[in-house]
Amino acid sequence: MLTDVLRRFNRTYTQRIGVLDDSFLGTGRPLAVSRLLFEVGETPGTTVRALRDRLDLDSGQLSRMLRRLEADGLVTTVPDETDRRRRLVRLTPTGQDAYDDLEHRSERRAVELVAPLTGRQQERLADALRTADILVRAATVRLEEVASDAPVAREATRRYFAELDARLPAGFDPGGPDAPEPGATYVIATSGGEPVAYGGIRPVLDDGTAEIKRMWVHGDWRGAGLGGRMLRHLEALAAGQGHRRVVLDTNGTLLEAIAMYERAGYTRIARYNDNPYAEAFFEKPL
Amino acid sequence: MLTDVLRRFNRTYTQRIGVLDDSFLGTGRPLAVSRLLFEVGETPGTTVRALRDRLDLDSGQLSRMLRRLEADGLVTTVPDETDRRRRLVRLTPTGQDAYDDLEHRSERRAVELVAPLTGRQQERLADALRTADILVRAATVRLEEVASDAPVAREATRRYFAELDARLPAGFDPGGPDAPEPGATYVIATSGGEPVAYGGIRPVLDDGTAEIKRMWVHGDWRGAGLGGRMLRHLEALAAGQGHRRVVLDTNGTLLEAIAMYERAGYTRIARYNDNPYAEAFFEKPL
DNA sequence: TATTTCATCTGACTAAAGTCAGAGAATGCT
DNA sequence: AGCATTCTCTGACTTTAGTCAGATGAAATA
Numbered sequence: 001m002l003t004d005v006l007r008r009f010n011r012t013y014t015q016r017i018g019v020l021d022d023s024f025l026g027t028g029r030p031l032a033v034s035r036l037l038f039e040v041g042e043t044p045g046t047t048v049r050a051l052r053d054r055l056d057l058d059s060g061q062l063s064r065m066l067r068r069l070e071a072d073g074l075v076t077t078v079p080d081e082t083d084r085r086r087r088l089v090r091l092t093p094t095g096q097d098a099y100d101d102l103e104h105r106s107e108r109r110a111v112e113l114v115a116p117l118t119g120r121q122q123e124r125l126a127d128a129l130r131t132a133d134i135l136v137r138a139a140t141v142r143l144e145e146v147a148s149d150a151p152v153a154r155e156a157t158r159r160y161f162a163e164l165d166a167r168l169p170a171g172f173d174p175g176g177p178d179a180p181e182p183g184a185t186y187v188i189a190t191s192g193g194e195p196v197a198y199g200g201i202r203p204v205l206d207d208g209t210a211e212i213k214r215m216w217v218h219g220d221w222r223g224a225g226l227g228g229r230m231l232r233h234l235e236a237l238a239a240g241q242g243h244r245r246v247v248l249d250t251n252g253t254l255l256e257a258i259a260m261y262e263r264a265g266y267t268r269i270a271r272y273n274d275n276p277y278a279e280a281f282f283e284k285p286l
Numbered sequence: 287m288l289t290d291v292l293r294r295f296n297r298t299y300t301q302r303i304g305v306l307d308d309s310f311l312g313t314g315r316p317l318a319v320s321r322l323l324f325e326v327g328e329t330p331g332t333t334v335r336a337l338r339d340r341l342d343l344d345s346g347q348l349s350r351m352l353r354r355l356e357a358d359g360l361v362t363t364v365p366d367e368t369d370r371r372r373r374l375v376r377l378t379p380t381g382q383d384a385y386d387d388l389e390h391r392s393e394r395r396a397v398e399l400v401a402p403l404t405g406r407q408q409e410r411l412a413d414a415l416r417t418a419d420i421l422v423r424a425a426t427v428r429l430e431e432v433a434s435d436a437p438v439a440r441e442a443t444r445r446y447f448a449e450l451d452a453r454l455p456a457g458f459d460p461g462g463p464d465a466p467e468p469g470a471t472y473v474i475a476t477s478g479g480e481p482v483a484y485g486g487i488r489p490v491l492d493d494g495t496a497e498i499k500r501m502w503v504h505g506d507w508r509g510a511g512l513g514g515r516m517l518r519h520l521e522a523l524a525a526g527q528g529h530r531r532v533v534l535d536t537n538g539t540l541l542e543a544i545a546m547y548e549r550a551g552y553t554r555i556a557r558y559n560d561n562p563y564a565e566a567f568f569e570k571p572l
Numbered sequence: 573t574a575t576t577t578c579a580t581c582t583g584a585c586t587a588a589a590g591t592c593a594g595a596g597a598a599t600g601c602t
Numbered sequence: 603a604g605c606a607t608t609c610t611c612t613g614a615c616t617t618t619a620g621t622c623a624g625a626t627g628a629a630a631t632a
Contacts, residue, residue, distance in 0.1 A: 002412040003396035009415040010306045013299060016426045020296050030588055048610065058590060063611050077610095085598045085609040110289035116425050121511055125421040126288040129295040131414035139403050139411075140302045192301070225407055316618055335579065344620060349581050371579045371628045 017113065023105035027098070032057075033065050034102060040075055040089050041099035047086045048077070053193065074098050137191055138224035143233050146188045148200065153186055156198035160216035164277070168251055172277060184213070185241075187233060189226060194218075197226045201238050204247065210238040212248040215257065227260050239286045246286060249278035303399065309391035313384070315358075318343075319351050320388060326361055326375050327385035333372045334363070339479060360384050423477055424510035429519050432474045434486065439472055442484035446502035450563070454537055458563060470499070471527075473519060475512060480504075483512045487524050490533065496524040498534040501543065513546050525572045532572060535564035 024034035032055075039051055046054075052062050066089065069075040074095035080086035091099055114122055146153045164172035186200035199215040212234055217227045238246050247269070250257050258280055266282035310320035318341075325337055338348050352375065355361045360381035366372035377385055400408055432439045450458035472486035482504040487496045498520055503513045524532050533555070536543050544566055552568035 002400055002408045003393055005412045005415045005419070006303070006396045006400065007306065007392060009419045010303060012419050012423055013303070014307070016422050017292070017296060017299070020293065021300070032589070049608090052609095058592090059610065060592085060612075061590065067611090079598095083599070083609085087610070106293060107289055110292045113422075114288055114292065114425055116427070116515065117421060118511060118514070121421055121424070122288045124417060125425075126291045128414040128417035128421070129291045131410060132418060133291070133295045133298050135403060135407055135411040135414070136302050136399075137298055138407070139400055141402070225404060228404070229402065318619070333579085334581095338579095344622090345580065346582075346622085347620065353581090365628095369579090369629070373580070 020106055020109050020113075023109040024102060027101065027105075032061075033068060036062070036065050037069060037074060037091075037095065037098060038102050040069075041091055041096070041102070044090055045088050047080060047088060049086060050193065051089065069095070134221075134224050138221070138226060138229075141189045141191045141196055141226065141229075143187055143189050143230070146186050148184065148186045150188075152188055152190065152195050153198065156188060156195040156216060157214065159195075159218070160198060160214050163216065163219075164251070167253055168277060169253065185237060186214075187230065187237070189230060191221075196221045197230050199230045199234050201234050201241075201243075201246070203241075203243070208242065208244040210241065210243040210246050212238075212246055215248070215250075222256070227257070228264060231260070231264050235284070235286060244286050245283060247272060247281065247283045249273060249275055249281050251277055252279035306392055306395050306399075309395040310388060313387065313391075319354060322348070322351050323355060323360060323377075323381065323384060324388050326355075327377055327382070327388070330376055331374050333366060333374060335372060336479065337375065355381070420507075420510050424507070424512060424515075427475045427477045427482055427512065427515075429473055429475050429516070432472050434470065434472045436474075438474055438476065438481050439484065442474060442481040442502060443500060445481075445504070446484060446500050449502065449505075450537070453539055454563060455539065471523060472500075473516065473523070475516060477507075482507045483516050485516045485520050487520050487527075487529075487532070489527075489529070494528065494530040496527065496529040496532050498524075498532055501534070508542070513543070514550060517546070517550050521570070521572060530572050531569060533558060533567065533569045535559065535561055535567050537563055538565035 021031065021035075024031055024038070027034055029037070036051065036055060039054060040046070043050070043054075048062065048066065051057075052059060055062070057065075066075065066077060070077065072094075073092055075089055075091055077087045077089050080088050114125065117125065148157070161172060184200055184202035186198070188195055189197035196218040197216060200213045201210045202213060203209070204211045212231070215227065215230065217230070235246060248261070248266070249272070250261070252258075261282050264284070266284045269281050269283045271278070271281055307317065307321075310317055310324070313320055315323070322337065322341060325340060326332065329336070334348065334352065337343075338345060341348070343351075352361065352363060356363065358380075359378055361375055362378055363373045363375050366374050400411065403411065434443070447458060470486055470488035472484070474481055475483035483502060485501040486499045488499060489495070490497045498517070501513065501516065503516070521532060534547070534552070535558070536547070538544075547568050550570070552570045555567050555569045557564070557567055
């Protein structure tokens with residue numbers, strides 16, 4: 001059913017909106033090279049590796065295209081001082097002009113495309129595309145276990161703490177550096193390599209209880225059901241490790257989080273730790 | 287604003303849904319050939335010409351790809367007996383198998399893509415894509431003047447009459463063959479070569495009045511604002527020809543049509559002709 | 573009936589995209 | 603310190619895709 005709609009849309013899309021990419025034609029550069037230039041412009045200072053992943057290109061092919069852009073004076077590549085195997089790619093001023101040109105072409109195409117619609121129709125289309133966008137992106141998020149000291153996990157933790165600090169009335173101080181937590185498992189959700197949600201479990205007592213820790217969802221991704229998905233994932237993980245009950249704590253000001261836990265079947269219990277930032281405590285049998 | 291959403295979606299799309307086309311890979315045939323095979327399977331018995339338009343290919347390239355599919359025993363091409371310049375393309379049984387395989391691959395990909403979403407999210411996505419689909423298709427409809435005896439105009443007229451016949455309580459009989467209407471102008475709206483809306487104007491009196499005739503919108507395209515767009519187009523055409531007023535008649539059972547005319551600023555007037563099927567009469571100053 | 577126009581095809585190309593093996597430098601791991 | 607791994611690059615391809623100029627046969631048109 002949905003797949004029919006999806007496939008039908010796919011056809012419409014490739015025939016009609018796909019021509020947005022045609023705007024990259026007529027620049028005197030092949031499509032792939034323009035796409036690369038555009039990608040460099042979107043994410044200045046990325047590594048060659050990241051471009052390769054993002055555009056799904058052969059390393060040789062990408063390298064040659066970069067040489068071509070360099071020869072045209074559009075990009076520069078310099079070694080990454082933190083890891084000199086990597087090279088960082090940036091636009092030159094000329095490259096920035098070429099990028100701006102691509103932007104304008106793409107924008108013009110988009111304007112042309114929607115011009116025949118009335119104002120109301122344009123609003124409906126914008127709503128529909130926004131919804132589709134976030135759902136499709138949410139659908140393609142990948143959940144993976146990570147070590148809690150992996151760079152992407154550190155980054156997610158940093159953002160989690162930063163958000164607590166911003167939202168709790170008295171701020172938040174994580175205290176010293178991470179203490180190692182024996183038996184803990186952390187899971188990162190990434191979209192295009194960027195962390196978008198994070199969370200973990202650790203065994204608390206020998207009575208078959210696991211605690212859910214550091215549940216965090218990227219601000220741009222609220223409302224996409226990622227929190228619920230992460231929660232289900234962690235519960236399944238805990239069950240797989242033999243736990244029969246999960247508990248968690250949270251601050252009383254995090255209302256959406258509390259609502260989500262309640263929707264997910266968690267019930268309030270009494271304080272079970274001395275975490276000064278925690279005000280609400282939950283449990284759920286598995 | 288909308289263009290931002292559109293362009294953002296475009297990126298999400300090419301990265302995530304676009305891979306639906308990748309399902310055509312791994313079949314031992316290049317992507318373009320698979321696409322062609324798929325297109326032939328979707329519209330059995332099309333002409334080479336139609337495929338060329340639909341896939342936007344060079345005639346030589348298409349011809350060679352067809353030879354390749356023929357050599358693989360997947361399609362057959364036979365001359366079109368009604369016009370022996372044209373050739374009709376059909377799948378062989380082997381070709382049908384290969385088409386089914388493409389279908390399955392594409393379906394599987396679609397299922398995988400949306401699997402992580404909850405039921406409610408899948409519904410929301412389906413709604414959003416359905417809306418986006420019809421609006422994007424509506425936006426890319428082309429309006430062109432046609433001779434009222436052009437094949438596409440005849441086809442639209444036939445459907446218009448068929449619909450009247452189905453909807454009017456007493457049925458509808460168009461009478462004899464079309465009488466030539468001096469000074470009449472007809473406009474066809476097409477999407478991918480198919481007629482989706484139709485209408486025309488003809489001068490009625492020498493007092494600067496034009497009459498709108500044969501307004502028809504394809505059943506699958508109701509609610510996409512095509513009727514209103516056609517109406518505005520015809521009004522502009524009439525104004526351009528020096529008319530200062532348009533009139534039209536319609537049957538009382540065509541409620542959406544009447545509602546549309548009223549929304550568009552038409553007011554009811556007295557009967558101005560002896561058309562036995564007409565029960566409501568409208569005018570609008572230009 | 574002569575001449576345009578149309579639909580399809582072949583030949584002879586060029587350009588773009590994709591593949592694979594391997595080299596060289598930097599870093600990680602034990 | 604030694605070996606494996608990672609990142610980027612070059613070289614030497616093959617395959618796809620796209621272009622252009624006709625040729626041929628079949629309709630349409632004057």
